[in-house]
Amino acid sequence: MHLRPLGRTGLSIAPVVFGGNVFGWTADEKTSFALLDRFFEAGFNCIDTADVYSAWVDGHEGGESESVIGRWLKRGTVSRDKAVIVTKVGFDNRGEKTGLSKGWIEQAIDASLRRLGTDYVDLYLAHKPDADVAIEETLEAFDKLKRAGKVRAIGCSNYDAGQLQASLDAAAKSGLPRYDVLQPEYNLYTREKFEGPLAELCIAQEIGVISYYALAAGFLTGKYRKAEDTQGVARSYRVGAYLDDKGHRVLAALDAVAEETGQSLAAIAIAWVAARPGITAPIASATSLSQLDAMIAAGTLTLTDAQMQRLNEAGA
Secondary structure, three states: OOOEEOOOOOOEEOOOEEEHHHEOOOEOHHHHHHHHHHHHHOOOOEEEOOOOOOOOOOOOOOOHHHHHHHHHHHHOOOOHHHOEEEEEEOOOEOOEOOOOOHHHHHHHHHHHHHHHOOOOEEEEEEOOOOOOOOHHHHHHHHHHHHHOOOEEEEEEEOOOHHHHHHHHHHHHHHOOOOOOEEEOEOOOOOOOOOOOHHHHHHHHOOOEEEEEOOOHHHHHHOOOOOHHHHOOOOOHHHHHHHOOHHHHHHHHHHHHHHHHHOOOHHHHHHHHHHOOOOOOEEEEOOOOHHHHHHHHHHOOOOOOHHHHHHHHHHOO
């Protein structure tokens, strides 16, 4: 598997990242272990999670995903140094504001490390901007974690170009470590949140990008073609938003490329993201081995220029 450098972090990752939001939620522990085993056997090496996963489920409090990953790591099937673990801090949990204050970050990292069963995380992300905390305070907290060896690299998620530039300016002015990775929403349907000034900034500053929602909450797998298809779906509130003219154009383009390549729509949609300028690797999730096959196929799928253009035009 060809690994890609993740910006200036010194980390290298395979071209698809496993989204761990499903662990302990729509994938039970046994299934999660099987998925992770297969993913790493295929040559992939990066898992994305967060301290808030999956607090939205009744009876959960957040941290369930990290705990499943920690128990998987403890089995020793994959040595710790072969797994790139990404987790996040600062997303509100069940209405309780946690944010990016120094005090909370110091608590949160220790809790994440306990759940993960490790003494460090490879990449620690600010899950979303916190307008109530100065960026310098957050960067100072991350700096302390890096110096303590608890975190190897830092980054941010859901920042726009202005917010990311402000963080870079603050880091330079204060002599603090900067965010070296961005995690934005990006897929064939939702492109405006990354393309343009934000992508240009990441490329210019050599910021690694691991994007989420590569499959648009499952819409780009092609299994949702009309409103009735979303009934009883956990993410139906998101999937329904894609069922418009643009969404149907994107599916039609995916169908055409699938006929040419013999690959699934999911594999093509993920491979498209992985081939886009500025992207290091997209994040995708699976709750079954058959779904995982699409992620694995995407990691080695090279779309032609004509196929990329067709998809680009459909999602423009």
